Amino acid sequence: MTDTPIRPRHTGRTVLAAGRFLHLDCIDYQDRHGRARKWEAAMRANNQGAVLMIPVLRPSGRLVILRQYRPPLDAYVLEFPAGLIDPGEPAATTAVRELLEETGYSGTLRWIGQPASSSAGMTGETVTLAFLDIDETLPENQNPVPRLEASEDIEVLVVAPADLPEFLRAREAEGMIVDSRAVAYFMGLGVTW
Numbered sequence: 001m002t003d004t005p006i007r008p009r010h011t012g013r014t015v016l017a018a019g020r021f022l023h024l025d026c027i028d029y030q031d032r033h034g035r036a037r038k039w040e041a042a043m044r045a046n047n048q049g050a051v052l053m054i055p056v057l058r059p060s061g062r063l064v065i066l067r068q069y070r071p072p073l074d075a076y077v078l079e080f081p082a083g084l085i086d087p088g089e090p091a092a093t094t095a096v097r098e099l100l101e102e103t104g105y106s107g108t109l110r111w112i113g114q115p116a117s118s119s120a121g122m123t124g125e126t127v128t129l130a131f132l133d134i135d136e137t138l139p140e141n142q143n144p145v146p147r148l149e150a151s152e153d154i155e156v157l158v159v160a161p162a163d164l165p166e167f168l169r170a171r172e173a174e175g176m177i178v179d180s181r182a183v184a185y186f187m188g189l190g191v192t193w
Contacts, residue, residue, distance in 0.1 A: 079179035104144025
């Protein structure tokens with residue numbers, strides 16, 4: 001053990017359990033004092049990242065939000081559209097593709113960030129945030145039809161920012177959970193409920 005702090009580093013990894021999309025790892029690492037430590041983490045297969053989209057209808061400024069059943073919570077969650085990045089696919093392409101698949105809307109990318117931590121204490125997953133604009137005057141965006149996978153239980157909701165406090169209170173009263181990233185975005189808009 002050293003008295004001079006060092007940069008922590010991985011020293012090994014053991015897969016404890018593996019499924020089709022995720023695996024549970026035991027990470028061996030050395031802490032900043034040189035001590036051997038262990039950490040359990042859920043990881044995406046192939047270190048696959050994800051994109052989270054914040055879609056805004058233009059010119060109205062309404063937000064597109066999903067109500068999606070999430071088995072780990074056994075509850076419906078209010079969240080923004082999101083999806084996994086296919087191998088070799090740029091995150092910007094994923095954002096436009098996943099928006100169309102999950103909501104039926106055709107959108108254009110306004111801004112995309114760098115990969116960010118999803119939940120650093122639990123997973124190595126990264127999520128890239130993307131803002132998309134949806135021209136609601138275009139014919140293809142008049143009556144959008146999602147292209148959902150058989151396992152997806154998604155309802156597309158459109159909400160004006162001014163209506164968010166009442167909308168969120170009502171949905172939480174129904175037992176829905178609001179995704180933490182959506183909470184952060186809403187708080188950034190000054191929305192409390």
